[in-house]
Amino acid sequence: MSQDPTKLSEQFLTHQVTNQPPPLVYDAWATDPVLREAVAREGGGWGESHVAAYGKLVGGELMQLGFLANENKPKFRPFDRYGHRIDEVEFHPAYHRIMELAISHGGTGFAWKNADRPGAHVARMALSYLHNQADQGTGCPLTMTYACVPTLRQQPELAKEWLPRVTSSVYDPRFIPAAQKHGATFGMGMTEKQGGSDVRSNQTRAEPTGAPGPGQPYTLVGHKFFFSAPMCDAFLVLAQAKGGLSCFLLPRFTPDGERNPIRIQRLKDKLGDWSNASSEVEFHGALAWMCGEEGRGVATILEMVALTRQDCMIGSSSLMRQALVQAIHHCRHRSAFGKRLAEQPLMRNVLADLALESEAHTALTARVARAVDASGRDPNEAAFCRVATAIGKYWVCKRAPVFVNEAQECLGGAGYVEESNLPRLYRQAPLNSIWEGSGNIQCLDFLRAAAREPAAIAALVAEISAARGGNRILDEEADKLMNELADTQTLEVRSRMIVERLALCLQGSILVRAGNAVVSDAFCATRLGGQKGQAFGTLPATVPFQQLVDRAFPA
Ligand SMILES: Cc1cc2nc3c(=O)[nH]c(=O)nc-3n(C[C@H](O)[C@H](O)[C@H](O)COP(=O)(O)OP(=O)(O)OC[C@H]3O[C@@H](n4cnc5c(N)ncnc54)[C@H](O)[C@@H]3O)c2cc1C
The missing domain is CATH 1.20.140.10 (Butyryl-CoA Dehydrogenase, subunit A, domain 3)
Incomplete structure (x- = not known):
């Protein structure tokens, strides 16, 4: 779109618009020799054609979506119109489209699907580097979904169930049990009111519903003071079990299809990061599965x-x-x-x-x-x-x-x-x-x-x-x-x-x-x-x- 001050439609009564830069619509990969050289130097060059496709989107459609997703902050919906507790957060369609573009271009799954090729994480770094230029709020659930893989792998039966969804190229925003979905996103819950850096002070308690130990179901009672992207399908959280602070996989729905009692208290009113929702939550006996060894949560x-x-x-x-x-x-x-x-x-x-x-x-x-x-x-x-x-x-x-x-x-x-x-x-x-x-x-x-x-x-x-x-x-x-x-x-x-x-x-x-x-x-x-x-x-x-x-x- 170019401006022409001689055109009638461009004329004001008092002045002409001059000396303003044209809108910047560009290819964020092709115009970044520094990034391209760095990716090649560190062994991710073979992913170039894949990354290049995303670069065009970032400097165009994604940039516009980034404005929309941040102007229209997520809305907390604690109840439905009949007064039932639903604990949902509603995002603007631009947020969902950004997530869809990122996941379908490999922002979460590329490195894991290509793990046998050296440099896969470098190519994924380039995808993320490009993505974050258009919107950083979605970077939060995207990074947590990418990053949860090594922790999930520590509990093979949980990994077997969840990894295909986590590494999927499909963004499935439906708020339904993950087992019915084509793709899943992950969040993380460590920080509590009394301590964030020092997570050993976590107070959330975990009680086994039957036999205790890795891979077994527990109920969680407690809170998290910062809990970002609460509409993710599952979360890796820390809680105190009998044998000490342990890691748990906490899904949004229980296996019988009920909403897991993860009560969203409120959304944080943040300085920035507006397209992303960050919440405070309480767990009212929420079902979660121990991931990794008891007492080795950190x-x-x-x-x-x-x-x-x-x-x-x-x-x-x-x-x-x-x-x-x-x-x-x-x-x-x-x-x-x-x-x-x-x-x-x-x-x-x-x-x-x-x-x-x-x-x-x-x-x-x-x-x-x-x-x-x-x-x-x-x-x-x-x-x-x-x-x-x-x-x-x-x-x-x-x-x-x-x-x-x-x-x-x-x-x-x-x-x-x-x-x-x-x-x-x-x-x-x-x-x-x-x-x-x-x-x-x-x-x-x-x-x-x-x-x-x-x-x-x-x-x-x-x-x-x-x-x-x-x-x-x-x-x-x-x-x-x-x-x-x-x-x-x-x-x-x-x-x-x-x-x-x-x-x-x-x-x-x-x-x-x-x-x-x-x-x-x-x-x-x-x-x-x-x-x-x-x-x-x-x-x-x-x-x-x-x-x-x-x-x-x-x-
Ligand atoms: C927008 C947003 C979203 C977030 N989302 C999540 C989330 O999804 N999940 C989650 O678990 N957390 C989340 N967090 C929490 C974040 O990770 C913590 O705020 C952070 O780790 C710091 O913990 P704290 O706030 O309790 O600060 P504190 O632990 O109280 O630390 C305060 C300051 O003291 C410093 N400090 C601590 N110990 C020492 C020491 N021994 N020596 C010197 N200095 C020290 C710290 O570096 C820090 O600067 C989010 C935070 C924000 C702002």
């Missing part, structure tokens, strides 16, 4: 959490990518003081700095996806995955709010107005760093792995050292960092600083080995060598700004 559900943490990284790098695209597009079409904004020297510095930051996050996210992918085949990758997920989740998610704010500023006032998607991205930006273990929890998790798993630190050091000799600044920073790590005094209070620097070294190492010296030299000099201020747009004048911007989003 270890069992952590198999799922490891993947949802990876998806927080994907979500945040995706948010930053979308904000960058919007900023570059606007600045290429908007002029001020006689020049396009994208040609103004200082704005070039801002855009180039954002592009550099975005590329580093995308590169690290894709590398972690490869580690997830290879974990089952390669113990070194499993060890690397363990620490790189904590480091990446901490740093990538932490950078999103400040990044999106800078991109908003590139649009000026238009970036603060809801008709652009920047305000929505801004509201969403803090969430990934809070859920699935907030910042400090990731740093403590890194320290725990470092203390208990020597292989994890060895894998991390090997990964950073793989670029040795490629950039002097990176080598020097890596050496300093290893000394910091070796000093075990006061490690906990220093852990944010250490994890941040580890993330930057990892990003530097990946970029150096990726082989584009324009990118890696600028990254290492500014992020590791201190040649930059705190804000974006503070790159030294020697950096080839235009090249970085053109690479990020080819004109």
Whole structure:
């Protein structure tokens, strides 16, 4: 759709509309060489044709649906018109269409169906990275459905029943027993009022209905303070059994077709994440099946959490990518003081700095996806995955709010107005760093792995050292960092600083080995060598700004 100010229909009485960018309808995969290179580098290139099809949708239909699904928030329906308790949440049709497009394109099942091909999780990372640019709220049930698989596998009879539905390419939104459906979605319930990070404080109780133990039915009595996507078909939840905190599969319907007594108390009134419903619930004797060993609930559900943490990284790098695209597009079409904004020297510095930051996050996210992918085949990758997920989740998610704010500023006032998607991205930006273990929890998790798993630190050091000799600044920073790590005094209070620097070294190492010296030299000099201020747009004048911007989003 192009505007022509000479057309009558485009004329106002007082002015003509000029100097506004055209609407951006684009192919989000074809116009993203950084993502395409990262996916190929990490072994997911064979999924290209599959991912490419989704890229076209993301920059078009899905982008429009994203606006609709967020403007029309989910509605809580506790009762039907006759006063019966129904505990349902009603979503706008746009939400269902987004879910349908995502699931039918493999957003939940692709990696599991292609698990025998190395790189399947990398290709799935690309699908999720694209998807989250159009809507992040649906990213929540999609990621939980993708991530529940390793936990479900710990209880073979539950896996046999549920995995075909979970990995199905069919989105079946009907609120009926899962056994009658062609596809199912999963949620997760850990956080209670008295504690979220410290789930050992969970109070929800589980009583066996007959014989106790793994795979057996229990009734749950208790609550969850955060329970997202409550219309999912089933949930993995933590509850206290006689033998300690255990993991349970909690379906929305009981086997006799009745609604399981999962009482939705209310929906959370959230800063952002509006297309997604997050609820508070009570379990009034809800039927659930023990999944995994009794008393090993945290270890069992952590198999799922490891993947949802990876998806927080994907979500945040995706948010930053979308904000960058919007900023570059606007600045290429908007002029001020006689020049396009994208040609103004200082704005070039801002855009180039954002592009550099975005590329580093995308590169690290894709590398972690490869580690997830290879974990089952390669113990070194499993060890690397363990620490790189904590480091990446901490740093990538932490950078999103400040990044999106800078991109908003590139649009000026238009970036603060809801008709652009920047305000929505801004509201969403803090969430990934809070859920699935907030910042400090990731740093403590890194320290725990470092203390208990020597292989994890060895894998991390090997990964950073793989670029040795490629950039002097990176080598020097890596050496300093290893000394910091070796000093075990006061490690906990220093852990944010250490994890941040580890993330930057990892990003530097990946970029150096990726082989584009324009990118890696600028990254290492500014992020590791201190040649930059705190804000974006503070790159030294020697950096080839235009090249970085053109690479990020080819004109
Ligand atoms: C929109 C939304 C949806 C959510 N959906 C779900 C869901 O579906 N299922 C679910 O189970 N949960 C969900 N959550 C909950 C989320 O995972 C928790 O809020 C999060 O894990 C933090 O727990 P908490 O809120 O109890 O904070 P707390 O555990 O009280 O932590 C508060 C702060 O203290 C820090 N902290 C904790 N321990 C330490 C320590 N030892 N040292 C230093 N700092 C520490 C934390 O890092 C955090 O910054 C959702 C949250 C949000 C916002």
